[in-house]
Amino acid sequence: MKATGTANGKIILMGEHSVVYGEPAVAIPFPATSIETTIKKITGPVTLDCFFYHGPFSQAPERLLNVTTVIMKTLEKLQQPLENFSITIKSTIPAERGMGSSAAVAAATIRALFNYFKKELTTACLMELTDISEKIAHGNPSGLDTAMTSSQSPLFFIKGQPIIPFSLNVSAYLVVADTGVTGQTKEAVNSIALLSQRSPEKTTAAIHTLGKLTRQAKLAIEQNRPADLGVYMNEAHHLLDFLGVSNKELNQLVAAALATDALGAKLTGGGRGGCMIALADNKTSADRISAALLKAGAVNTWIHKMGED
Ligand code: MEV
Numbered sequence: 001m002k003a004t005g006t007a008n009g010k011i012i013l014m015g016e017h018s019v020v021y022g023e024p025a026v027a028i029p030f031p032a033t034s035i036e037t038t039i040k041k042i043t044g045p046v047t048l049d050c051f052f053y054h055g056p057f058s059q060a061p062e063r064l065l066n067v068t069t070v071i072m073k074t075l076e077k078l079q080q081p082l083e084n085f086s087i088t089i090k091s092t093i094p095a096e097r098g099m100g101s102s103a104a105v106a107a108a109t110i111r112a113l114f115n116y117f118k119k120e121l122t123t124a125c126l127m128e129l130t131d132i133s134e135k136i137a138h139g140n141p142s143g144l145d146t147a148m149t150s151s152q153s154p155l156f157f158i159k160g161q162p163i164i165p166f167s168l169n170v171s172a173y174l175v176v177a178d179t180g181v182t183g184q185t186k187e188a189v190n191s192i193a194l195l196s197q198r199s200p201e202k203t204t205a206a207i208h209t210l211g212k213l214t215r216q217a218k219l220a221i222e223q224n225r226p227a228d229l230g231v232y233m234n235e236a237h238h239l240l241d242f243l244g245v246s247n248k249e250l251n252q253l254v255a256a257a258l259a260t261d262a263l264g265a266k267l268t269g270g271g272r273g274g275c276m277i278a279l280a281d282n283k284t285s286a287d288r289i290s291a292a293l294l295k296a297g298a299v300n301t302w303i304h305k306m307g308e309d
Pocket of ligand 1 (some may be wrong): 015016017018019020098099100138140141142143144145185189269270
């Protein structure tokens with residue numbers, strides 16, 4: 001009479017936004033963003049209990065449209081009515097920080113519903129349903145966040161192509177910092193689309209260069225060249241800023257990381273808030289960068305040893 005479903009968030013190392021335009025991205029599963037959905041038997045109308053809302057499913061606010069739609073679509077697939085259960089969604093971090101929590105919420109909830117109704121869930125069906133939620137959340141998703149909800153290892157991802165697991169065997173640490181400001185993935189994705197209408201050549205060139213930097217970063221990882229990886233991260237951040245998807249808080253944290261020991265630093269994910277990442281040579285540096293980021297206004301930091309994915 002009770003079932004759960006879980007899913008991971010992700011950190012994009014390189015390639016956010018340009019991945020929407022067919023360029024590659026490298027992303028890492030990030031257990032700090034794990035989501036757990038629980039379905040329990042009750043009598044009567046369905047209730048929803050999550051970070052933003054507690055109450056009847058039928059009165060859930062507009063900002064949860066991606067979640068409510070994916071629940072309806074999943075029930076259609078399962079041929080089950082919308083009644084006699086409660087839905088509780090728990091997240092280990094606040095939503096909308098560019099860590100893929102919207103895709104993870106969808107995937108965890110789809111899994112929980114399939115478990116509750118004791119139906120087998122294929123990966124293709126999970127992807128199809130998660131994508132419905134992502135289209136509402138982001139407008140034009142590349143599919144990267146959806147792919148990451150089911151991946152236990154880092155991925156080299158190109159939209160529409162087979163997903164390639166990829167080992168981040170580079171001797172370095174990643175420091176992730178949360179600006180505390182809600183990210184705006186949908187707005188950021190839309191603003192690049194608008195920019196590409198207004199200045200097609202400059203926008204296409206920036207997107208293409210971001211793709212080139214991601215491929216160079218992949219090579220730097222494979223050849224264990226962390227200093228070069230840091231340089232590519234810095235260049236990527238400048239281009240993302242040029243494309244209008246950074247903001248004051250992200251730029252401040254990037255500057256604080258670089259003023260400490262970071263080999264490189266950039267925003268991660270949708271941008272305009274959310275999180276940034278910094279690359280550190282060793283654990284002592286990572287600790288120093290983390291302290292500097294907290295001092296510069298980050299509300300939370302995580303340290304991730306690369307290669308232990
Ligand atoms: C969002 O986590 C990543 C973006 O590249 C959008 C997408 O890939 O769908 C900004």
